[in-house]
Amino acid sequence: xxxxxxxxxxxxxxxxxxxxxxxxxxxxxxxxxxxxxxxxxxxxxxxxxxxxxxxxxxxxxxxxxxxxxxxxxxxxxxxxxxxxxxxxxxxxxxxxxxxxxxxxxxxxxxxxxxxxxxxxxxxxxxxxxxxxxxxxxxxxxxxxxxxxxxxxxxxxxxxxxxxxxxxxxxxxxxxxxxxxxxxxxxxxxxxxxxxxxxxxxxxxxxxxxxxxxxxxxxxxxxxxxxxxxxxxxxxxxxxxxxxxxxxxxxxxxxxxxxxxxxxxxxxxxx
Amino acid sequence: xxxxxxxxxxxxxxxxxxxxxxxxxxxxxxxxxxxxxxxxxxxxxxxxxxxxxxxxxxxxxxxxxxxxxxxxxxxxxxxxxxxxxxxxxxxxxxxxxxxxxxxxxxxxxxxxxxxxxxxxxxxxxxxxxxxxxxxxxxxxxxxxxxxxxxxxxxxxxxxxxxxxxxxxxxxxxxxxxxxxxxxxxxxxxxxxxxxxxxxxxxxxxxxxxxxxxxxxxxxxxxxxxxxxxxxxxxxxxxxxxxxxxxxxxxxxxxxxxxxxxxxxxxxxxx
Numbered sequence: 001x002x003x004x005x006x007x008x009x010x011x012x013x014x015x016x017x018x019x020x021x022x023x024x025x026x027x028x029x030x031x032x033x034x035x036x037x038x039x040x041x042x043x044x045x046x047x048x049x050x051x052x053x054x055x056x057x058x059x060x061x062x063x064x065x066x067x068x069x070x071x072x073x074x075x076x077x078x079x080x081x082x083x084x085x086x087x088x089x090x091x092x093x094x095x096x097x098x099x100x101x102x103x104x105x106x107x108x109x110x111x112x113x114x115x116x117x118x119x120x121x122x123x124x125x126x127x128x129x130x131x132x133x134x135x136x137x138x139x140x141x142x143x144x145x146x147x148x149x150x151x152x153x154x155x156x157x158x159x160x161x162x163x164x165x166x167x168x169x170x171x172x173x174x175x176x177x178x179x180x181x182x183x184x185x186x187x188x189x190x191x192x193x194x195x196x197x198x199x200x201x202x203x204x205x206x207x208x209x210x211x212x213x214x215x216x217x218x219x220x221x222x223x224x225x226x227x228x229x230x231x232x233x234x235x236x237x238x239x240x241x242x243x244x245x246x247x248x249x250x251x252x253x254x255x256x257x258x259x260x261x262x263x264x265x266x267x268x269x270x
Numbered sequence: 271x272x273x274x275x276x277x278x279x280x281x282x283x284x285x286x287x288x289x290x291x292x293x294x295x296x297x298x299x300x301x302x303x304x305x306x307x308x309x310x311x312x313x314x315x316x317x318x319x320x321x322x323x324x325x326x327x328x329x330x331x332x333x334x335x336x337x338x339x340x341x342x343x344x345x346x347x348x349x350x351x352x353x354x355x356x357x358x359x360x361x362x363x364x365x366x367x368x369x370x371x372x373x374x375x376x377x378x379x380x381x382x383x384x385x386x387x388x389x390x391x392x393x394x395x396x397x398x399x400x401x402x403x404x405x406x407x408x409x410x411x412x413x414x415x416x417x418x419x420x421x422x423x424x425x426x427x428x429x430x431x432x433x434x435x436x437x438x439x440x441x442x443x444x445x446x447x448x449x450x451x452x453x454x455x456x457x458x459x460x461x462x463x464x465x466x467x468x469x470x471x472x473x474x475x476x477x478x479x480x481x482x483x484x485x486x487x488x489x490x491x492x493x494x495x496x497x498x499x500x501x502x503x504x505x506x507x508x509x510x511x512x513x514x515x516x517x518x519x520x521x522x523x524x525x526x527x528x529x530x531x532x533x534x535x536x537x538x539x540x
Contacts, residue, residue, distance in 0.1 A: 002284060011281035012289065014272060014373050019282065019352070021414035022292030053415070054422065078360075082289070085418075090348075090380060092414065092421035092445055103284050110360060131401035131465075132437060135419060143413035144291035144362065145323070148355075149405060151362035152324065167402060175362055195401075 001070040002105040006062070016101050018084030021092065022142035024101075025049040026082045029200070029237040030109065031071040036079065038237065039064065040270045041200045046081065049139045054094070055085055058102050070106040077106045078238055084142070112160070112239060120245030120254050121160035121234070123174070125223065126150040130164050130172045130195045138198035151175045160242065161234055163226070166195055170220045174234050177242075178202035179221075182231035182257030186215035201235040201265065208264035231257040240265055271340040272375040276332070286371050288354030291362065292412035294371070295319040296352045299470070299507045300379065301341040306349065308507065309334065310540045311470040316351065319409045324364070325355055328372050340376040347376045348508055354412070382430070382509060390515030390524050391430035391504070393444070395493065396420040400434050400442045400465045408468035421445045430512065431504055433496070436465055440490045444504050447512075448472035449491075452501035452527030456485035471505040471535065478534035501527040510535055 002010045017023035027046050030037045043060050050057035063081065071077050082103040088095030128150035136143070150164050161174040171190055173179045178199045181188045187209060192198050209216035226232065232244035232252060241261050243254035272280045287293035297316050300307045313330050320327035333351065341347050352373040358365030398420035406413070420434050431444040441460055443449045448469045451458045457479060462468050479486035496502065502514035502522060511531050513524035 004284060010283050010285065012284045013280050014274060014282045014352070014375065015280065016289070017418075019286070019289045019354075020296075020412070021418050022412055023415060023418050026290075053419075082284070084289075090377060092417045093425075094418060094422050096425075105284065107360060128405055129403075131403035133399075133401035133416065135398055136415060141415055142290070142292055143415045145293060145406060145411055145413045146403065147362045148287075148291050148293050148364060149323075152364050155363075155366075 001073065002103065003066050003070055005102050006066060012101060012103065013087060015087045016084055017086060017088060018082065018101060018142055023053070023094070024082055024084030024142045025053060025055065025140055026080060026142060027140060028078060028080045030076065031067060031079050031106070032076045034068055034071065036064070036067050038200055038204065038270050041204060042237070045200050045203070046083065049141065050083060052136070052139045053141065055083060056098060056100055058083060058100065063102070063104070066104040070104050074106060074108065076109050078109050079104065079106050082142070110238065116160050116242050117240065120243040120252070122158050122246040123161050123163060123234070123244050124154060124159050125248055126153050126162040126164050126175065128153065128164065130166050132167055132194040134194050137195050138192050140197045140199070147175045165223060169223060171223055171226045172196040177234040177236045177239070179226070180205060180233040180235065180261065181221060181226060181229040182233070182255065183229065186217060187257065188217045188219060188221060190221045191218050199235070200237050201240070204269060205235065205261055205264060207269060208267060212264070214260070231255045233258055233261055235261070271343065272373065273336050273340055275372050276336060282371060282373065283357055285357045286354055287356065287358060288352065288371060288412055293323070293364070294352055294354030294412045295323060295325065295410055296350060296412060297410060298348060298350045300346065301337060301349050301376070302346045304338055304341065306334070306337050308470055308474065308540050311474060312507070315470050315473070316353065319411065320353060322406070322409045323411065325353060326368060326370055328353060328370065333372070333374070336374040340374050344376060344378065346379050348379050349374065349376050352412070380508065386430050386512050387510065390513040390522070392428055392516040393431050393433060393504070393514050394424060394429050395518055396423050396432040396434050396445070398423065398434065400436050402437055402464040404464050407465050408462050410467045410469070417445045435493060439493060441493055441496045442466040447504040447506045447509070450475060450503040450505065450531065451491060451496060451499040452503070452525065453499065456487060457527065458487045458489060458491060460491045461488050469505070470507050471510070474539060475505065475531055475534060477539060478537060482534070484530070501525045503528055503531055505531070
């Protein structure tokens, strides 16, 4: 089911700035038995990203109700929320009083092979780099051509994800995931002040590490360091966590870092 | 009037990848008395940009007919063509056999003040930088948040355009225009191999310069050089050419460079 501004329809006007310019933000998360996973984190991040684009954020209660409404027919589904700056005068100038477009849609949970979560995944390094744009860094906005192009670099279904580097050669994350590296007894995740998406699962892991007294550093991560890691973990709100099993010909094993992260993601932190 | 895949409607499905990821390209141009200005240039560039994204380009005759159809009710109008990768499986991976979405829409020509074309325009320098992404440089794709944010830096209607710099401090162009600088008897326009949009009017001016034996260099242009120019000219397919009259407190006068460029744009080069 799809709701656009609360109405059941799968259509949006072609003059919407979301289509014209990618002028909007989105989120994707799981809903199970009428409960949106980590809703408070998702909404807080949506509000943050709207603010980054000076976009009015939908009212939380309205959005929460719509999320539940689109999911009602399914025990478990993926819900995507899109908020755009709506329509307006032509041209790049944002309307002074934008009336945002709010899209809420449910679809069946993507059928990733079960062994991805159980046994780890095969990952490659993409040629497509992520451009440095500090003004938009961290924001899950609708300008995602870099991810599309990076994702089109492989079609082998055995490759679950591709790592993307920034223009300086540091690892930003996967095309659709954030990355954690296990380094001795601590975790490291790429610093995202110049580019990348700061996802909710990354944020939850950072919070859990603090809560449990585990060091989790946020810093630039060269590809060499990543390729030399003992454990690599890819995360997002739909897949949870995948351990990297194979990357550029190197073989890794899910280890205690992965066990710890998975346990943290089961905690009720919302 | 608006056509989506040839049908009169102003709606597109919310699952279109143009909305989800900005996965598409566009063009904007004038149509007068049923004639699309510089159609061959526009179509060639559309085909080029589709190829850059591995997107099937619409058939020229089909698109040309739709452009004329949407314009039929108006003597003069602006037509915008959008081509997206259509819908497909969820996720960034492009569908193997995409069925593109083709949007053709006409709207009244934007009412820019007449003195902009006659007496020149006031321009400011934007704080928002254009990120370096060689893979997408030159392409008029739907990821235009940088332009939106740069354009939101001013609301004074007396300011007609904002110049954008890349991360190295070189001038890329305006938020919606390409830039030419008059340097002695020659012209210079920013090199766009790392970012920016290589517009049709820029291309026509480069071709006209060659035809007329006038040197037009394509090279990186620092802001200092731009601010020290005798003449600055902003161009696009809708406005034609605007001379810069005022930039960062400096006053310029439209001169022989502008006269020459305007004459070239009147030539039938299609």
